[in-house]
Amino acid sequence: MSNYAEIREKFEKSGQGHVFKYWGGLTDSQKSRLLSQLEEVDLEEIAHLNETLLFANKTESQVDFSRLEPAPYVKYSENKEADPVWQKAKSVGEEAIRAGKLAAFVVAGGQGTRLGYDAPKGTLPISPVKHKPFFQIFAEKIRCAQEKYGVEIPFMVMTSIINHTQICDFFKSNACFGLNPEKVVFFKQGFIPSVDKFGKIILSDKGEIALAPNGHGGCLRAMVRSGAIAKLKELGVEYISYFQVDNPLVNIIDPYFLGFHILGNSEMSSKMIPKAYPLEKVGHFCIYNGKLCVIEYSDLPASYQEMRDENGGLKFVAGSVAIHILNVDFVEAKGADDSDCKLPFHVAFKKVPFLDQGGNVVKPEKPNGYKYEMFVFDALESAKNPLVLEGLRCDEFSAVKNKEGIDSPATCKRDQKRQFAEWLEAAGVSLERDSEKTPVYDIEISPLFASNKADFVEKWNALEKKPEIRDGLYIE
Template structure:
């Protein structure tokens, strides 16, 4: 959109969105400029199209379940997978890492609000003893992987308008956790305006549009718009490891996963965990019309979620999506461009959106009064050539921090980290007492710089002389 104030205002008026500037003349110069800047982000044609489709009287189109079937995946060797194939995949992934072809990508636009924490979620402390933050855990894993494979790894971090400055300041205050600042790249997620139920863009204040992030699916076009993909091209990076900021257990640099992706010629690969129970709130990997898709738990009928295989007794729709992917950078660029039918669909989310009335007085709605539009990254999967899914162990890759208490809380994540550290110690001959769930009686912590996965831990443990006694408060770095 043009940046000339008159041109912007006239464009909104022509689109029937003139209400955005209803209080413009009452604002000071700085507030006017902020409003114009926000307005210039908005694609009015896109808003008109979304309003015509997602706000139609019939509501959002129902999810098509015709021809749906459970997706195939590559099982782990202990679950019937071919051990030789897994070994070849690991070798291929390690070669790509040594060649500098791989970068890490973290979606980190969220705040810690649900955790009762005031700040970017990535700055939330999560480890059992040292209380390292999510960002520090990831930074040390990436740093350790770079040292292991002899090539420092670029790390791309997508922030939001709400936490960008605080995130950058946090990294500077901690000297980027030992990473080269030139290899840590921050960029903002895109935003979309909220609209009322008639498609009119809502004002949050008299001088501010109700804007919100465009969903994790927006990360793909943000990579293109920010210049991150161009930087990757210059650096010879063609493979991007995607993970979200709330999961400290994730192996963000997993050579086996990277290798499977490359050997299969996949444009977008994913990890799955077997669902813990039928109604677990994760997406389901499925196939439909010959394409791999993810169907949200809220869209898959309970009857299908509960279906079991008569031969094994296992759930048929067992492959749960945990938001861990590897993507080809050329594929990301194609999706971001949106041509040839590749544009990701937007989804509708009805929300209670603070706004203002005709006189400019604030309104705090008691029920949903508007709609936010967002994209999901897994909606790119059906467009990818040779899209592929591998199995991973939940205990190795997935223990997110989402809620202040209960499931997926700091407590459950801390305990899962302790179980992982105890498992590594036991596997290497250390004497450590655990309960029936594998939780150790002694609080221990392993720095990613000592071991960020089973292999790197084993290598470091072999070099330790003498071996430390496993006692309360043991920290290995």
């Protein structure tokens, strides 16, 4: 612990010396852990965030909503195969994929705590028949694309300090689900201390500070700092397919999306899904001060979320579902430590475990601390030619956020079954569905057979002997 004196002096000078309050009673291992945490803390950044976000006391939104307009987007084509614009995009996208210019990237730093699952969220069993975890579904979708396009596709997995070892071990014990281990890149998301109303770093235990993820926007910084971007450049990768770990329906390797991104000469493009109902908890793609941005549902007044256009539809209908394509060069520029165009931090008032005056750990029932985080969609405002493409909910999106009810494992499995049923029906198969259009029995189609409807229909029709449609049907 030769660095103890130096670190303590830095924290004392910054007004954060209280983190050493219980130092004398810590074991050697606890002291070592605390010092390793403190070494990672950027005290100048914390002081700047306290000054500009916490002490500025900006209680009201800085957005003049009267100047907000819905963002334009490329509308989904119901007949893509006959649409020359979509076919051109597909051709360009497929050419880039075959040339090895696309990598997949999943943000997977969280645990399944809210779901009652004590492990990394990506390891949660989620498919309806084989109960495959998220990570396996994603890996199989990438393998499907690799076989189709004759190329190895790098897969980047952003973990966190709370689950990095578990995730790496999970992939290793499953032989990377058939992917080349050398092309699966793991790196940790950044963390930042939570602070109290005075800007003081919160102790979550006597030898531990309260660290929180720095938001999904921290992935840009993490990709650069970890060397992941440098590795992608070595491999000749130019584009990154970004998605989050809780959405098994995501179309990871989408040639249409990539093609529109390339043809639009965009640095960052996004998928949008029309909102299912006015107050759905998704961000909204908007134009503000002439720039594309995302306004979170928690920041947009309900009157705007419910606002109608001249045709009676929702005015702000374009929902953000965390599906993007980013240029590697753009990420490198935005994520660099010396960048002049870093993503901004936001402050959120949250429940943070803390120590009371007696040194006892308290789990608060109400918000008591402030967390600083970055949002990846903030990069849209500085991206050249940002583009938004419409996708279909049934093809693209079914997130798992809650243990029960809406956006739960149950609704996600239902949506997967509906997708598989739609593919089978497109191939001429008759299926029995209930009043909510869900198949009455469990079925599952592996991405190793097909990862989209068009490919499924082609492969199904080529089968000499087709399987019986029954409960528990699994097609691989």
